[in-house]
Structures are given as structure tokens and as C-alpha cells.
Amino acid sequence: MGEESSVLTVAADGDVRIVTLNRPDRLNGVSEALHRRLSEVWAELAEDPGAKAVVLTGAGRAFSAGGDFDHLLAHHTDAELRDRSIHRDRRIQTDMIRFPLPVVAAVNGPAVGLGCSLALACDLVLIAEDAYLADPHISVGLVAGDGGVTLWPLLTSLLRAKEYLFTGDRIPAAKAVEFGLANRTVPGENLMTEALALAHRLAAQPAEALQSTKMALAAVVESVSRGGMEAALMAERATMTNPDHIRIVNELADAAAARASARREA
Incomplete structure (x- = not known):
């Protein structure tokens, strides 16, 4: 219960x-706890009578x-978790598209995978100069189902969306603005001040x-993206048990554990 209440916080600034x-x-x-809260918070905020805008x-x-x-590893053996995750991804995408209040993303550092999708689902995106975007779903053996297919073709060219979704390459902040994936770069120390002012x-x-x-x-976004969103979500669920995905995630997890162990021993 403690993690549920702390993994995502909501504070008021007027x-x-x-x-x-x-x-x-x-x-x-x-x-899982953060994923659940991300699938709940937009409906909660839409019912907040004192809210007129949001910073994420x-x-x-x-x-x-x-x-x-x-x-990620838990998905390999838990079919119910796979179903829940796809349901939550669908709800997050749909609720953010339909959310009635303006949302400003303050991208203070790396925004990767679902993190990238969350940032790009906002109405306006301010990004710290040293931050970057990346969607490495394909690079880890997954279909880009939680937002890349839904939103990227609407924000940048289809050719550019394909290049960065297919390769998983990082998009530095200045390039993100050039490509139409962010509104402007901001010095990191000024990011929250500017996001709140906006x-x-x-x-x-x-x-x-x-x-x-x-x-x-939002009606335009939904009319263009609905079919692609559903196809991508179903395909992502299928790839959660793909041997390539299982192998890659296990390798990455082992490498991360080895780095953490080395840091503790240093």
C-alpha cells in the first residue's frame, strides 16, 4: 500500500x-504499482474541481x-499480468487523449519507452537541454504498443517515426524540438519554473x-490513431512471450545487476 501511494504524487500549485x-x-x-496509478490518475484529475491545468x-x-x-520479467510467465498491462496501456493512452485539461510535460531527463510515450501524450512538451527521448521497444523484442504507433506519426513525419521506432536510437533534446516531438528546450535548472508558468x-x-x-x-487524434493503437497493443501482448524479448530482457537485467553489484563493492 505504501508503494501504491508514493510511486506517483499529485501536488497543487494553485x-x-x-x-x-x-x-x-x-x-x-x-x-506494476506505477503502471496502475498512471491508469487511474487522469480520471481522478478530471474530477478535481479546482484543477485547470497539469504539469507531468x-x-x-x-x-x-x-x-x-x-x-518486464514478470510478464514472461504471468498471462493475467500481460492482460492487465495491455488494458492499462489502452486506458492510459485513451484517458490522456481525452483528458479535458491542458497538460505540460516537463521532461527533466531521459524519457524512454513508456516514459517517452507519456511525455508525447501531453499537450505541450518542454524538455531539459540535456534530456533525450527514445522508444527502444523493438530493440528489446517488443512491438511499440504503448504509444509510439499511436502518436509519433501525428507529431513528426512517418519516415522519421519509422527510423527512430525501428532503431530505438536516442533523440537529443534539440533534435526532438526540430522533429516536432517537443515544443522547446529549457535549461534544466529553469525547467519546472517555465513549465509551471506555462x-x-x-x-x-x-x-x-x-x-x-x-x-x-482529441477527436482528430482518435480518428487517426484508433486502429493503429489497438493493433499495436495486441501485437505487443503477443511479443511479451517472444523468445527474442525474453532473452534480451534477461541479458539486460543480468547486466544491470552486475553493474549494481560492482558499485556496491567499489
Whole structure:
């Protein structure tokens, strides 16, 4: 229960809500508890009568490094977990698209995998100068089902989306802006100040006009992306038990454990 309440925090700054991914010791990697909270928080915030805008960020030096290894490994043998994860991914994507309030991403460090998808699902993206985006789903043997197929083709060219989804290469902050995957870079020390200032500016806009415009844009996103989202989610579920994925994740987890052991002994 303690982890459930702490892995994602919501704080108020006047009529702006600050949502923070809060597993800094694991670079905000997505555990089952964090995945669950990400699938719940948007409906909760939509019912908050005092909220007019949201800032989404990560605690510590990362926005989110993607899936936590323990969580990924558990999917290999747990069919019910695979079903839950796909259901939650669908809900996260759909709820963020339909969320009525403006959301500003403050990408304070690496945004990888689901972390990248969360950032790009926001309405405006401010990214620290030393941060980067990456979606390495394919590189770890998974279909890019939790947002890459849904959103990237709407934000940048299809050719560019294919290049970076197929290779998993990192996209530095300045390139992310050039490619249309972020609005602007910000010095890291100024990131939250600028993100909050932007969120408060949006919160001060006439609420009905802003929210109705956002909902009209959401209808465009859904009409373009719905088929691709569902196909990608089903294909991602299938690849969760693919031998390539199992081998790669086990190798990566073993390497991470060896590095951690070496640091403890140093």
C-alpha cells in the first residue's frame, strides 16, 4: 500500500496540479504499482474541481527510464499480468487523449519507452537541454504498443517515426524540438519554473473555449490513431512471450545487476 501511494504524487500549485513519477532510485522505471496509478490518475484529475491545468514530470534525474526490469520479467510467465498491462496501456493512452485539461510535460531527463510515450501524450512538451527521448521497444523484442504507433506519426513525419521506432536510437533534446516531438528546450535548472508558468498561463485561459478546442483536437487524434493503437497493443501482448524479448530482457537485467553489484563493492 505504501508503494501504491508514493510511486506517483499529485501536488497543487494553485489551480495547477503537478503529477510526479516518483521512483527516483529506479529512474522512475514503471513498476506494476506505477503502471496502475498512471491508469487511474487522469480520471481522478478530471474530477478535481479546482484543477485547470497539469504539469507531468519525473523525480530525480530522469523523467522515466521505461519499464522496470522486475516488471518486464514478470510478464514472461504471468498471462493475467500481460492482460492487465495491455488494458492499462489502452486506458492510459485513451484517458490522456481525452483528458479535458491542458497538460505540460516537463521532461527533466531521459524519457524512454513508456516514459517517452507519456511525455508525447501531453499537450505541450518542454524538455531539459540535456534530456533525450527514445522508444527502444523493438530493440528489446517488443512491438511499440504503448504509444509510439499511436502518436509519433501525428507529431513528426512517418519516415522519421519509422527510423527512430525501428532503431530505438536516442533523440537529443534539440533534435526532438526540430522533429516536432517537443515544443522547446529549457535549461534544466529553469525547467519546472517555465513549465509551471506555462501551465498557469493555460489555466488562466477561458476554460470552456480551451477545453472544447482540446476535445476537438482529441477527436482528430482518435480518428487517426484508433486502429493503429489497438493493433499495436495486441501485437505487443503477443511479443511479451517472444523468445527474442525474453532473452534480451534477461541479458539486460543480468547486466544491470552486475553493474549494481560492482558499485556496491567499489
